Amino acid sequence: MPARHARRRFTTAYKLEILRKADACTRHGELGALLRKEGLYSSHLITWRQQRERGLTPKKRGRKAVPVDPRLKKLEAVERQGVLDLLHTRFVDQAPAQVHATLLDEGTYLCSPRTMYRILDAAHEVKERRDQVRRPHYAAPELLATRPNEVWSWDITKLLGPAKWTYFYLYVILDIFSRYVVGWMIAPHESAALAERLIAETCAKQGIVPGQLTLHADRGGAMRRKPVALLLADLGVVKTHSRPQVSNDNPFSEAQFRTLKYCPQFPDRFGSIEDGRAFGQMFFRWYNHDHRHSGLGFLTPAVVHFGQAAVVRANRDRVLAAAYAEHPERFVNGRPQPADLPNAVWINPPVKKPTTQDAPGTTIDIPDDVPHGRILKAARRSTTIVIDGSAPLINSTSVSHCH
Numbered sequence: 001m002p003a004r005h006a007r008r009r010f011t012t013a014y015k016l017e018i019l020r021k022a023d024a025c026t027r028h029g030e031l032g033a034l035l036r037k038e039g040l041y042s043s044h045l046i047t048w049r050q051q052r053e054r055g056l057t058p059k060k061r062g063r064k065a066v067p068v069d070p071r072l073k074k075l076e077a078v079e080r081q082g083v084l085d086l087l088h089t090r091f092v093d094q095a096p097a098q099v100h101a102t103l104l105d106e107g108t109y110l111c112s113p114r115t116m117y118r119i120l121d122a123a124h125e126v127k128e129r130r131d132q133v134r135r136p137h138y139a140a141p142e143l144l145a146t147r148p149n150e151v152w153s154w155d156i157t158k159l160l161g162p163a164k165w166t167y168f169y170l171y172v173i174l175d176i177f178s179r180y181v182v183g184w185m186i187a188p189h190e191s192a193a194l195a196e197r198l199i200a201e202t203c204a205k206q207g208i209v210p211g212q213l214t215l216h217a218d219r220g221g222a223m224r225r226k227p228v229a230l231l232l233a234d235l236g237v238v239k240t241h242s243r244p245q246v247s248n249d250n251p252f253s254e255a256q257f258r259t260l261k262y263c264p265q266f267p268d269r270f271g272s273i274e275d276g277r278a279f280g281q282m283f284f285r286w287y288n289h290d291h292r293h294s295g296l297g298f299l300t301p302a303v304v305h306f307g308q309a310a311v312v313r314a315n316r317d318r319v320l321a322a323a324y325a326e327h328p329e330r331f332v333n334g335r336p337q338p339a340d341l342p343n344a345v346w347i348n349p350p351v352k353k354p355t356t357q358d359a360p361g362t363t364i365d366i367p368d369d370v371p372h373g374r375i376l377k378a379a380r381r382s383t384t385i386v387i388d389g390s391a392p393l394i395n396s397t398s399v400s401h402c403h
Helices: 012-023 030-038 042-053 077-088 096-105 113-122 192-206 226-235 251-261 273-289 301-305 309-326 396-400
Strands: 143-145 151-160 167-175 181-187 214-217 238-241 345-347
Touching (some): 012 030, 012 042, 030 042, 077 096, 096 113, 151 181, 151 192, 151 251, 167 192, 167 251, 181 192, 192 226, 226 238, 251 273, 273 301, 301 309
Parallel strands (some): 151 214, 214 238
Antiparallel strands (some): 151 167, 167 181
16 A cells, blocks of 8 residues: 655744745746745645734644643542551551552552652651661871881782692781881781781780780681780780772772782792792891882882981982082972872871851951961872881791791
8 A cells, every 4th residue: 555645744933934035026927936846735824814813823722721720639638648657557668659558459549659759848847758778987097107017917818829729828917108018928828817917926026015916907707806805905006907998098008919919029929838938038128128119209118117218318418419519400390309208198188178167258357467478378288108018928937936
């Protein structure tokens, strides 16, 4: 069957445009040419002119909407109270959509889910209604270190063994101020007893006294075991933990593991636990005494940990001063300065909440008796991170007793 042609529809703007062109036709034959070009008939012009006189408002098709009094669509006060009572008792822990579906399955219709929400909103009860587990809120640990042996961070990472599904476990304790690895150990398994011994030996080697140290770790099994907690309590060491599933709360240990595993000499697998310990002796000696850390002003962790940073920086300053005195024209920005030493290291520094004067667009009046010098905009405070560099390298003798 041949396809039926769709009926042409004309918009109001099109009708007005054609009528304007038709009214402009004054010479013989112009109107007919316009109608042939547009595929129209003279009857179209007659109808459209009549519509233009009436305002050219298109006639709406279909049934006319019957006005309904809004008061007839609202539930009665008794019905609304009945719905609210049902949401308070039987369906106290279900969402309105679930309540609506359950009632429909029982052959009951009270109102739509949207109406249930309106009723709850009128009673100021729009909130989470489902019966779900409320997880405890874990506050972000805020730890500050201003000197070595004030805050340590420790963690455990896996090292691939000689065969598939075999691992060795590397325990590392580092000082977050100096980035110095104060203690490490490689063991064939993860154990709270081994961690307890490593922590005890490291504290003894560093001369930690009660109340001096805070030991931070993630929420791993060995970190939260009772033997470790009792040991720290006996040593007078404060322990803190990261929030669950938040690796940013232990950034220093994570960064140190990244440096370890991206070392060019780091093997794909270790042939034995002795190979792992030999590599650890080499790596941690380099990390503590040769690695110039960008977070320490490119000093080594050992220099910062053992209080030699000021001497090294003064020596660098003398070298730069001599170079500047010899060729000042080479330093366009003036006399160069060595990198600053870190004076504070944070884990999760507190967020500064803006006050009224800190708010954008706030005008601060300066008294007339205050000299108006240059107003310097304070730059954002940058947080410097430091790692412990004098970490005791657990020697092979003591390590051999830890596995």
